[in-house]
Amino acid sequence: MVEMEENVNDNKGKVTCDRKILLSIISLATKEISGVSELVDTAETKLKRIFNKNDSRGVKLKFYPNGKLVIDIYIKVFAGVNIPDISFRVQENVKNNIASMIDVKAGKINVHIVGVDFIKNEEEGEV
Numbered sequence: 001m002v003e004m005e006e007n008v009n010d011n012k013g014k015v016t017c018d019r020k021i022l023l024s025i026i027s028l029a030t031k032e033i034s035g036v037s038e039l040v041d042t043a044e045t046k047l048k049r050i051f052n053k054n055d056s057r058g059v060k061l062k063f064y065p066n067g068k069l070v071i072d073i074y075i076k077v078f079a080g081v082n083i084p085d086i087s088f089r090v091q092e093n094v095k096n097n098i099a100s101m102i103d104v105k106a107g108k109i110n111v112h113i114v115g116v117d118f119i120k121n122e123e124e125g126e127v
Helices: 019-031 043-051 083-102
Strands: 036-039 059-063 069-078 108-117
Touching: 019 036, 019 059, 019 069, 019 083, 036 108, 069 083, 083 108
Parallel strands: 069 108
Antiparallel strands: 036 069, 059 069
């Protein structure tokens, strides 16, 4: 006969998450926000992606020994959007998605707006 322990939560174990999963969550959460055109590479993230295929475009992660996670996101936005509003919505969406999917709390989420994309109005031929 098999006996069940009453306190199953005593031995929680260890859960690990691959860096690619975290980068993917951040990238998708950023692209969900309307007004974000694309994630953009900086010189540093471009070099990292050349040598390490696991890094994502436009996202830089930094882990500290105390468990703190700092995220830098580099994006282009569409012309005419409210930049502080877009930045706040990206921060909130990334924070909520990370917390709900992998139960990690981000220390800082820095959003860097590095450019503006202009959409052509195809009907009128205007910029």
